Structures are given as C-alpha cells and as structure tokens.
Amino acid sequence: MINLGMASLRLYAGLVGYPSGFCARSLRTLSGMTVSQIDEEVAKLLELKVQLGGDEGRHQFTLKTAKGTRDYNPKQMAIREKVFNTIISCFKRHGAENIDTPVFELKETLTGKYGEDSKLIYDLKDQGGELLSLRYDLTVPFARYLAMNKVTNIKRYHIAKVYRRDNPAMTRGRYREFYQCDFDIAGQYDPMIPDAECLKIVHEILSELELGDFRIKVNDRRILDGMFAVCGVPDDKFRTICSTVDKLDKVSWEDVRSEMVKEKGLSEEAADQIGQYVSLQGGMDLAERLLQDAKMSQSKQACAGLTDMKQLFSYLQLFQVTDKVVFDLSLARGLDYYTGVIYEAILTQTGPVPVAAAQNGAGEKAEEGVSVGSVAGGGRYDGLVGMFDPKGRKVPCVGVSIGIERVFSIMEQKAEASAEKVRTTETQVMVASAQKNLLEERLRLTAELWNAGIKAEVMYKKNPKLLSQLQHCEDSGIPLVAILGEQELKDGVVKLRTVHSREEIDVSRDKLVEEIKRRTSDV
C-alpha cells in the first residue's frame, strides 16, 4: 500500500503543482502500473478535460490554425508552385518516378525508427481500430513501401507534408506541418555512383533556386564510428556522442566537449582527440591524408569510409560540383538509420530575416540575420528496408530531402523586396463591356474564349463600371481586355486593349482567339 500512498501524494502534487523533482520521484513509484491501466487513467482524465470544455480558459471560439501550422495564401502558393516546379523538373531530369503514401501509417511502422525524436510523433486518437500516427518523414514510409511491394530497385521522388510536434520557430521556417521534397535511389549498385547523383541534384536545385552561395558538407557514418573507436569512445556511447557532435553547427567546441565529458561521461583524452578530428575540413586530399593517419588507419570501418569518400569525390569532379562540396568530419546528422555517406547543405550567406520574423516578439528578434541553416540533407541507409521485410532482406538506399519551408521563407522575402509583383492567376484576358445590359454578350464571348483554351475572366455583375473592370486587370496583372460595346457588336469586332500601354485596336471576332494567343504566347 506504500505504492498507493505515494500515488495519492503524486496526484496531490499534480493538483497543487509541486516541483517536478517530486513528481519524478512519484513517477518511479507508479511504475507498477500496466499499460492498459495507464490507458484507463488517461481516458478518465481526458474525459474530464472534455467535460471542462477543451483547452484551458477558452470558452468562446478561437479563430486560428493549429499551433505550428499555417495557411498558404494565393501569393505564397504562386511562389510555392515556382519552387516546386524547379525541384520537380530537376527530379524528372534525373529520371525519377513519383510515388505517394498515406499521411498516416500504423503507429508500429514508425516505432523505433527515430531514436529520441519519436516523442515528436503525432498520434491519432484511438477511435476503435488501428493505432495510427502521422508520418514524421517520407523516408520510413518509403522503406515500408519498398518492403511491402517487394521493390528491390527504384529511383523515386516524393513531395508531401510531414508532421512533428516540435517547438515551432516560424522565423527560421520551422513548422509542425511542413513539406519535404525527397529523392531516393534504392538498389544494389556499384559504390558511390547513386550517392554522387544525390549530391549533384542538391547542387542543381540550390543553384537554380538562386538562394545565394551554399556549401554541401559530406561525411560518412563509418568514418565517424571509426574515429570514435580509435579515440577510445566505448561502443555503447557511439550514438549519443554522435548526437553531441551533431551540435557543432550550432554551439562551440567547448560546449560540445563539456557535454561529452560532464553529461555523457567521456574521458577528457577521448574528447580532445575527437576535437582534433572534427575540426578537419577538406576534399579528396583530406580523405587521402586520413587514410595515412596513424590512428585512423587502425579502423577498418574508417578506412572503408575514407576509400569510398575518395571514390565519391572522383565522381563529383566528373559532375563538376566539387566547388561546393566539403568533406567535414564534424557533420554527424541526428537520425539513427544512416549507415554510410551523410550530407547536409547550408546557405552560407546569413540570409534575410524570414517574413514571419515580423510577427515575432523580442524572444525571436535575436534570430535576425542568422542564416536559415540547413536547407537539404540526407545520406545512405542500407538497413532500414530490412527492418520491414519479414525475412529481413536488405535494400540499399541513398537519398536526399530538400527542406523547402526555409526556401519558401527566403523566396517570400525576395518577392517582398523585389519591385515586380507576384501574379496569383494566369488570366490572359478580361472580357469587359463599356455600356450597360451587355452581361449576356460578355458571358457568350467568355465561353467562346474558354472553349478555345483562353484563360479568361468576366465580372459577376450585370452592369459593372468599365473603370472597375480595368482596375481589376491592373490589380491582378491581367495583360489584355476584350471590350464589348453596341458598336463593336454591330461591326462584329472586339476592342482589344493592352493594359500596360492602354493602346486599343479593333479585332474581328473570328480573329480574336488567335490574336490573344499571339500576344500572350509568353504568359
């Protein structure tokens, strides 16, 4: 009954809000509970929450989107479409197929794939039936797809939204719902050829998007693990030390070192040896030097990684992308499933402050001028598909994911800055009238144009003013106006007006479609 006593204390702590240390202790004492008992408890509490009327203190209706999500207005969508077209045409240029998977997966499909990040997964409510979760990325569903359909080789792209219950930081384009643009090559091939193509693709996309200068850091999990081994890191500490190293792009070496030593209990010697390696950057030359390195060369793993790194750079030279690629031993990448080459692309100019910054308080102001950081990342994951295959059959995979939200933030900024305004429609011509009672004539002509494949608009008013019709063209960038009047109808012509020059000419009705197409062929 001592357990129960503590339990009631725990609950009391919950009610009056005791310091968390206390609750933590009580949590341990509770560990006699089974999962189903916990579910029962949770169900009761949530039932009570519903009775209390949902989120705290909110009685009347709040008009907002869910935390960490946003709508895209037409202007943002126009920018998004441009970015996607650039990315998709690159993927297609490289012969990629396209697949799609559901937005939610069986919960168990995602279980044990993301290490510590698993806590960020959105679960669906158990409404009776399967336990479901929103996808956290596109890579695990892709691996599930390959195993389920017994696909052993494919080059595919997948552009879709993924979901993470993370702390949103809109200024850095970090949302809870965001797009990933993934390109992956699955199959048993000769070393580093597909890996090199992934880097070529990052190079092409970041160049075409004109986001300013960028760098692509490359490393290899085998080199990292080999380095950890020869520096005297115990095997069971590899992953956790790896995630500490991963922070080097955000915090100083001193901070990383002290986390290794103080928090993760690594010896000072080991930490300092790691420190010497992770400061190294270079290209093929560095790989060659490290192959000669007394310590490194002792690790088979490291040597395998370094040999492949040399091979990779030789292919990157053929692809003419070595100018942006750096072999950087401090690159670690968070996720567990990488087994070989890893890479990450960063914009090197401290980019403009993303639009959303404006909406933010002093807390976020500190972010200003800071670069948006990583815009693409990926690597080789040869073990993931095997985790899904009933017989554990492996399908080697390498891929890259473009982190598009940050790119959007920058593009939006540029759009704001630039003089020419973004069109949100592709309308070629507005069908207008100068006099009253011509609605039917306007509708008839508009239908003629639609049927001829012309993008046309007409005002939904019986008798709109000519000025307001012209104003709409100015506002939305419609280049042409087809004006109908009694006289034009008699003469079987239409007055075609060019909005920017205001010049008008009469075009015979049967030549109108042709003329509009001629004048808007560039639109």
Added chain:
Amino acid sequence: MINLGMASLRLYAGLVGYPSGFCARSLRTLSGMTVSQIDEEVAKLLELKVQLGGDEGRHQFTLKTAKGTRDYNPKQMAIREKVFNTIISCFKRHGAENIDTPVFELKETLTGKYGEDSKLIYDLKDQGGELLSLRYDLTVPFARYLAMNKVTNIKRYHIAKVYRRDNPAMTRGRYREFYQCDFDIAGQYDPMIPDAECLKIVHEILSELELGDFRIKVNDRRILDGMFAVCGVPDDKFRTICSTVDKLDKVSWEDVRSEMVKEKGLSEEAADQIGQYVSLQGGMDLAERLLQDAKMSQSKQACAGLTDMKQLFSYLQLFQVTDKVVFDLSLARGLDYYTGVIYEAILTQTGPVPVAAAQNGAGEKAEEGVSVGSVAGGGRYDGLVGMFDPKGRKVPCVGVSIGIERVFSIMEQKAEASAEKVRTTETQVMVASAQKNLLEERLRLTAELWNAGIKAEVMYKKNPKLLSQLQHCEDSGIPLVAILGEQELKDGVVKLRTVHSREEIDVSRDKLVEEIKRRTSDV
C-alpha cells in the same frame, strides 16, 4: 482533503481495474482539477507508458497501410498527374487562385458543420495542448480561412486530401483518405452568375477527362424546403426528410416513402405529395411550370428558388452546357450547410468495374457493373463563413468539388485496357556504353546533358552490358540511347540510337544536345 481521498481511491480503482461505474463517480469528485493539471497528469502517465514500452499486446509486426488508405505506385501517379493537370488547367482557365490549409484543424472548427457525418471525423490524440481533427472536406477550412483573413471575395481552387472514418469500398473508389479538387467563388455578386460558372467547369472537366457520357443534376435547397412546406412536412422535419429524399439515387421511391412514414413519422398524404414532386425532371420549362403550380407557388421560398433556377438555365444556355444539365427535384445532397442551388454530376454509363474490385470478396461482387455514381457535387453555402466570423458577417459562397478517386479508378481501368503502356518517367535519353571501363565517360556525358536540361539516365554499374542498358530503355519507354565507345570518343562523336526503329547515327558531340531536343520535342 476528501477530494484527495477520493482521488487516491480513483487511482486505486485504476490500478486494480474497478468497474467503470465506480470510476465515473470518482471522476466527478476529481472535477476540481484544471485542464493544465490534467495535461500534467496525462503527460506523466504517458511518459510512464513509454517507459513500459508502448502499446500492449502488439506481437509481430504487420506490413500494411492503414485501413481505407493506399499507396500510389509510379504508374498510378502518372495517371494522377494527367488528371490533375486537366483539372488544374481548367481552374486556371477560369482565373482561379490557389490556396492551401493545414491537414488538421482545431476540433471545434469542424464541430457542428457536418450533421450526422461528424462521427466520421478523425480526431488526433490529446498529447497535451490543442484538440485537433483531420479535415473532413476542404469547404469548412476554406470558410475558416475567409473569416480568419477577412477575405470578402476570392475565386480559388484547392486540391488536397481529406479524411473520413467511413466504411471503405475500394471497388467504388471510396477510401478513408482521398483527394478533393475544389473550386469556389466567394463574394457578393449578381444572382446565379458564379453558380453558372461552377456548372460550366464541371461540364468542361468531365468532357476533357473523357469518362463517357454524364449528367449534371441541379436543384435548390429553397425549392426543396418550399416543397416540404406545401406538402405539409413540419418545419422541424425538413432536414431529416431531406436526407431521406437524398437516398433516391440509391433506393426506390417505395423504400424512401416507407422510411419517411414509418421511421420519420411523416403522414402518408405528405409523403405521397412529395412523391409526385420528386419524380419531376426537366429544364427551364419545368421551373416555369412549377412557378405556375397551385401548391408550389404558395411558398415564397420555392418561388425564389424557381426564379433563380430559370435565371441559371438562361446563363447555362449562353455557356452551351444545357445538353448535360437536368433540373431534378429528387436531388437533395447530404450536407447541412447548403442554402441555395445544389448540384451533382453522375456518369451515366455503368462504368467498368474499377481495378480494385479484383481484390474484393463476394460481398463487393454485387457492385460489379454498377456505375461509380457521383463524380462531382456542390452548391451554394451563404451561411458558413458567418459561423466563423466573430461578428457573424456573411460571405456568400458557391463551389464545386470533383470526386477524383472515382475518376482515378476509371482512368486506371482504361490504362489497363489500352495497348500503349503508361510511361512513369520522362527520360529522353539513356547514356550507355558498348565496352568496359567507360563509366567515367558515361558520367561526364550524362552531366553535360543534365546541365543542358536534357532528361538523361545512366546505369549505376561500372560495366553494364549494352543489352541490359537497351532493355531498360525498352521497359521504361526511353526513346533514345547515346552510346559511347572507344572509337566514338576518338572521333568526338556519339552514336545516337532510336530505340523503336533501332536505327543508329553518329552525331558530333557538340551537336548532340540540339539533336536530342529536336527528336524529343514532342516528349
């Protein structure tokens, strides 16, 4: 302290699993807790659950997608892309802007919008924080968007997935995750002009998709309500009788009548009078006749609806779409939010059995040969935005939603049936070699082509056989092969092979890009 005492009892009940009646009583005693305290409790319990290792009773792993969902393979995606292009270009031809909204909304945003269908909404698990649900359609989020951003007029399209915990019927293309393609016009305009454009759009899209013959049924909520009134249906029974009438496209009048009388307690006389009206179909003439109808003409509402119906048909004549449109008094539409014109498009040929039928048991076999039914629907909803606006300001809206999954099923069928196979990539040329040790030359040439915007593939093998390279072209429909050999390299040429004719010519390297573009300009 009594509260606390009960609390520990409640917890004890949780631990040893007392009957729920007991827990319910204890739940009331707990109601002193605030929501944040509940969140705290829940968080602790879930943390503990994670420590205990997730969901109970999960034994071995099942490799599948969630019930009612599916992956799209590359072939299906190729078909999907074609369908979307047709639909999007139609929306753009009509001057529509594009918006996007998050896949989940605050639960309360969806509450009270869908009537009985609300039970089909997917809720997210309460992991602490906001209560969220997956969107059920794109219309309610659109209305929320308009109110939230104070948009009073816009013509927009939105293509995205929506979620319904319905009984999947794959044979009829009914899934729990499926696409909607919505086009809506919001704003205060002269009657029936935007409404007519929506019907014109349905006509254009269904014609261009070549799905066979179709019909668009049109009716008006005001006509239905007026009809119910003059037939002696009590006001409080309008909506429920409406949903019974809605079943007329699936079941016989006899069944509908008996549901009205036996289940919904309508008088036999009223039912029979309704029966006479709902059997009526026609065009503008029918609207005119009903305006003269002794009973109908007594209802202001019905007259308003009938007058607008005449107006609508006059515009549809100008748009030349009356051949497919029928004024049908049996059309009711399920959803509550419609306030005026409603419509639904059906394919009139009993379509081919959708592909998925194969996967189905005898239960679904009965469906075979049955038409896929409604492929588009919509109507006017002038009150929905007001439900979100703090001041209740209304924004009149009319829109249409294309039910694309059913269209996919049919297109897939046609693709299966037709001889020519669907290409899943757009690759123009394969860079191949006839001899060994030419990998680097192949990669160099491939990069040249990529940089020139040519869609090119190369095999990820050091020494692939020429035959396997040609075979890949045959399989994936790549029209051209650029073949490198020692001799070609010496002569500074590339052997360009046309796959279908097998004819080969030497092209000088600096003319290659141009030549490939010339030959694939149609691709």
